[in-house]
Amino acid sequence: MNKADDSDFSETTNSQEQIVSDLKENQTKMSTLIDESSAESINLSMSPRLEVQFTFDLERTAENPLRGFYTNYAWSEPVIDFPDSLEFAYIPLSDLMSGPSDFTFDTSLEPRLLAAEARAHQLVLRPYIDYPALVSGLPDFLDGQVEMRSYTQHGGGLSPDYDDPDLRAALLSFIEALGQKYDGDPRLAVVQIGLLGFWGEWHTWPHDAWFPDADFQSEVLNAYATAFEKTFLQVRKPVADVTNLRIGFHDDSFAYSTLGDIDWYFHPLLIEAKADDRWREIPIGGELRPELQGEVFEDGYITGVYRQDFSDCVEATHASMLLAAQLYSGGLNSTIERERAEAAALSLGYALHVSRAAIFGDSLEVSLENRGVAPFYPAIFLQVEDSNGMKATVELPRLTSDQGCKRFRLSISMLISPSREAPWTLSLRSDYILPTQKILFATAPGKDAIRVE
Template identity: 30%
Template sequence: MRKLILLIRLTLILLLATELIASKPLHHTELPTLLQVHPPESQSVLNNPYMGLAPSADHGPYEQPIRLVYGVVTWAELEPSKNHYNFEAMEKRLHFDEWQSRGVQVILRLVLDYSSSDQHKDIPDWLYNEIQGDGIWYDEDIGKGFSPNYSNPTLIENHRLLLKKLGERYDHDPRIAFLALGSIGHWGEWHTFQDDHLVIPFPKLAVSDLYVHHYLDAFPDKKLLMRRPHPVVSQYGMGLYNDMFGVARSTYDFKDWYEKGYTSSLAGTDIPPMPDFWKYGPSGGEFGNADTVLEQLKSDHMEAVLQQTRDTHVSWMGATTIAEQKFPAEEQANLDEFLKTMGYRFTIPDATYPEKIRQGGLLSLHMTIANHGVAPFYDPWPFELSLVDASGRVATQLNTQQDIRSWLPGEHSLQEFLPVPQNLPAGTYSLCVALLDPETKQPGIDFAMEGRRTDGRYELGKLEILQ
């Protein structure tokens, strides 16, 4: 296989030289000299968008680097009286604007039943009255609360209206990263208490899918994640979250669910496998036992956490107390390995381009993109090529047609062409690459390699522009 890859690369280099000669030769007897560069790879932790630790949005700032925070909101908080929405107060409690100023986005989860030590309900009083108390009050080992009857038509319709308002406000809001679909079950984890003496009904698939479609209709431009791998996940390219990450048995049960399929006693049906869900929607969740993970940071058992990260293609993880702390060197090194393992991690092992090209020519660039992470990037951010002059000014640039969502873990061979303007002054230029944030139009993702400029672009090497 390696010999075949080398043969393909040599063929591409020869084709590249042929194209250059055909398009605009330097001289009728002169072959272009091709440069092959190998940007050094960096081993640093990359604090990149849509990945990493995601501690609570209502605390902080945090000691560890973050680009995500996790915000849980109840229906009672959002809509205390019918058709009156408490968005501003919720945003203030979860520090939306402060996080935005720090380049951090919120993962939002709406819950209807958040079990706690106090007897309470998490749907508003007006809704409780409209459904005539249809549900079950409980006081069990999991906590106390009220579980509404999720099949109640009035509840379903009001949920649709609430999601419609949420979508109108937040679907295009860059402060929001993802929506975790938490509307059903205790803590929004898509399970209800089931015991010999008490069975709290869980909705059948046809009903729970109605709640999912409320999110799909309200948030067509946001990535959505579910706790359970119901068929709707693969049908609409959604992600999954595992709220028991770090607990090996629970995590590998979760992995078996989506890789092999299973019979859901809660939903009352067979759930088909969806082993490739992570290629289209992110995998995340929360540590099932943060204290255990803190202990693992101090030992060689951290490898088990890293393996769970690789096996379930984790991009982000709610980390409770971990992000709050500074750690001794050995523990920090273990945490850094975790941060470097999850999500995407792009680098360019090699690139080939001409050493010199004339004004008005077509610069041909072949490169290998490597993703050393465990997941792709899930949004179609532009991949930019540019020439930067000696003063640091971008002299010309091109947003390529590359779909970076296809850069799955592994290596990818790319061929791109950058037009050189006829009026570009002769001289030495830096050939640069960047991944642009569509909101700012500026470089927004760090590569795992050396050569980062102050503007966020990465220099592959130099070349000469000739008259």
């Protein structure tokens, strides 16, 4: 597949590349002074000629990208306006390919991406073959060729023979084509690997013998890792050689079987695989267990077996994003439940806070910290802009809360002096978000000569 054939992707990609181009152009204008800037802590002994202190304000980040709760619009339209920046799509493989090397992305995935983008959402995608209680997602060209095994658990369904060579070839061909067309497309927040097992969750319990062997699991994982060098990937649990690959995890029974001493629970599996620090590199996602979505924020919620404390689970896993469809479809029955759900959404992912900005000579020093449980994962730039539109930028490292407050320096020799009437504005920029999205600081904007977007 040729990326250039997809005009929507090309236009979106071009707009993102323009952001990076603008950043580099402004850096070039500041020549050696910007080259001397770095994303390292510095100590300046002189007194600042201007200093501004800021206050923390987490609530303004409710619609920040790549974090929070989200829903699946194919299940139902939301009945409440819950703040979010993501949405979910299960898509059967039968909708995505019509032959061994023929793919129908333009009529299956592309409409979902366009609809999500129109709602200022990035998409979390999971392709599947076997979704219990639904019609099989096996592509038509494999119908009659691949043996299907009937089961009654989980609502019943048909599980394909994952040892079938034609099915295996189709899966690997699909992965390659999907990555060739969509890797780096900012409309895709995450691709959940799916494809294998019930719901694409990499198990066929209680029919464990039906699941493919470790060698083919590794083939699928490595095919995804090769096809997607930019877009983030997640799989249900640590399997095969996944810990050696650029792949994260999603807990689809969040707060139900996340923490504890049982070996198949999500976090114990990560610890056993020495993957409990994977959150530092790739976002952790999943789904708040459906049975808990209507209860976990109620006054009467009592923790126990399969009813875990939501905050404890977030802190342990460092989760960034969770599917929670019932929050959008009437599962919140009171104002206090809604407030708790919104607070829970804000507890997910990153919260980048500017505590101080100070001018020393031709440099602006910005004190920045992440008060969230996880970093902002893609490349991100700190930018200051004067009232004439001149900018200075510096690329930030991946910040985590355990690093504390860090100071970053930007060259401001080309910027006019700030004032309350003509203030400077601090902002965050990334080419991995939609043009309609903003990464807001968890910081009150202020009214001084230096403010935040």
